[in-house]
Amino acid sequence: MANEATERAPGCSAQLVGFDFASKREFALGVGELEAAFERQNFVWIDVTFSDVDATRAWLTELGLISDDVIDEALTREAATQLSRYDQYLHFVVSECHLVGRALELERIDCVVAARFLLTIHRHGASCLDAVRKNYPQDFQRFAKTPSFLIYELWDQLAESYILVQRALEERVDELRIRLVQRADDEAFNRVAELGSDLLNFRKVLLPARTVLQDLGTRRSLFLSSTTQPFLMNLVGTVEHVQQELLVDRDILAGALELQMSLVAHRTNKVMRKLTVVSMIFLPLTFLCGVYGMNFRNLPELEWRHGYALFWFTAGAIAVLVGWLCRRAKLW
Known part of the structure; x- marks a missing residue:
C-alpha cells in the first residue's frame, strides 16, 4: 500500500501504517515516529516478518511494546491458536492454513492488540494479512469507527481461507471416493491415509480457532470494541459451518473406505x-x-x-x- 512504510532491520522487516479515525486518514510512518503517533492518539499497525530469531528478539525488545515472554513465545513456538490476556494488551495466536500440493501447511501469526497499536508477527509471508492490506482501505473509509475493525478484517480473511481449504479437501475426498470404487491400489490407500491426517490436523486448527473467536466475541475487553464483537460472533458461525463440512468430508472418506473393504471382502x-x-x-x-x-x-x-x-x-x-x-x- 502507498500509505505503508517498510522498516528494514537485521533478521526482520516491519511494515507500519497509522490510522487517524477522527479524520479518516491513514498515513505511513517509521519506527522513530511511533511515540509521536501515540501522543496524537493515532492507532498504528506494525506487521513484522522475521527470518532470524535472535536479531528479531533484539529489535522487538528495543521497540519496547511487548514483554520478553510474549516475544519468545511468538518467535519460537509452533503454530497453535490461543488467547492470553494482559493488563496492557491482548495476545492471541492464529494459524493460517494453506495447501501446498497435497500437504497441509500451517503458518503461525501472533497478534498483540493494545490501545494504540496492533502488532502482528510471523515468520513467512501471510496471505491473510496481504488480503487485509488489500481490503481494509475501503472498509476504513466507509465503516470503521474503532481500531477493532482490523481484528475483524483479520478473522474474516482467516475464515475465508478456512473455507477455501475445506473446499480443496472436499475435492480430494470426492476424487479419492471415486478412485477407491473404480481402481483401488496401494497409492490410493496411501493417499487416504494422508488425507485423513490432513482432515484431522485441520480440525485441530478449527476447534481452538472457534474457541478464541468466541471468547473475543463475547468477553468484554478494553482493547476490543463492543461494536465489533457481534461481527466476530457471526464469524463463529462461519467457522462452525466449516467444522460441520469437515466432519461430513471425514464421514464420506470413511464410508468410501468401508465400501472398498466391503467390495474386497465380497470378491474374496x-x-x-x-x-x-x-x-x-x-x-x-x-x-x-x-x-x-x-x-x-x-x-x-x-x-x-x-x-x-x-x-x-x-x-x-x-x-x-x-x-x-x-x-x-x-x-x-
Missing part, C-alpha cells in the same frame, strides 16, 4: 465359494483315488476287464452329482 467370498465347489467335487474323487491306489492284492476291480471304465464312470457321476447339488444350493 466369491472366489472362496468357487474354490469350495472345486474342493467338494474333488474330495470324493480323491477318496476313490486313495482307495484304488492302496497296495493290496485283493482288489477285485483291478482284475476286472471293465474296472477302469467303471472308475471313470463313477468319478464322472460323482462330479456331476456334486456339481448339480452345488448349483442347486447356489454356491456358484
